Amino acid sequence: MATMTAAQKREQARTDYDAFLRACPTNQLLDRLSDKWVSLVLAALSTGPMRYSDLSRKIAGVSPKMLTQTLRALERDGLVTRTVTPSVPVRVDYELTELGGSLAQLMTAVKTWAETHFDEVHAAREQYDAENA
């Protein structure tokens, strides 16, 4: 069929557009950075290298699945290094790369902002909720 319905055209346009968006550098990284676990892992590693089990303990409430997934993504992006020591039992250390460290500093700044302005945000929320009773 060479002809397309309007709905199909829209669908096609949407698909093309999504592909375009995904190609955008900033959006690619934005997706990564706006992952909750990424921030937490970065923060956890910012104080130094950690083992897998250390991370799972330090990062409250993370499932093995998500932890592995997150670490793999960060490793792929060159933000952390994964070092396997083939002893018995196996030992795996994760450490921030220089690149990862620079990003972690930014995240720390954000965290600091959150801590500094939390009471202002909280107050704003209370007021907003009160006004919209």
Place this chain on the structure above:
Amino acid sequence: MATMTAAQKREQARTDYDAFLRACPTNQLLDRLSDKWVSLVLAALSTGPMRYSDLSRKIAGVSPKMLTQTLRALERDGLVTRTVTPSVPVRVDYELTELGGSLAQLMTAVKTWAETHFDEVHAAREQYDAENA
């Protein structure tokens, strides 16, 4: 029933724990900040006030629903102001508050980081993918 199965106890513990986590200031804001649309709205507004329709045009691919949802969340947190001009047709302007502006600066820093280091990340990805053929 006063007694609980092990599964129920675990469930209970998980719920309590979630509640605890949600009470943590940093986590509350982390959830907000790790929202993709929040970053984009903040970025869009950092150059000045904008109308609803301007935002929906500038922020590529956002649905009305998410845009409204995001704006409401930001308004509630005192990060943006919503000004309604009761003309016909209605006109609604959104603008960053001072608080929102300070956060937007942080997000800009992150965006700058992304643009600066994108090629490094991209190179890391290619290498990683090549090694794991």
Place this chain on the structure above:
DNA sequence: CGGCATCCAGTACGATACTG
């Protein structure tokens, strides 16, 4: 124009159990 309510599909995430 600037929303809000409804419905629905995709998927991301957690829980669980098993392996080298």
Place this chain on the structure above:
DNA sequence: CAGTATCGTACTGGATGCCG
């Protein structure tokens, strides 16, 4: 210890249509 595999679901977010 450090994961992988599988399954179920709850929630996210898009599409649509109606209102002030």
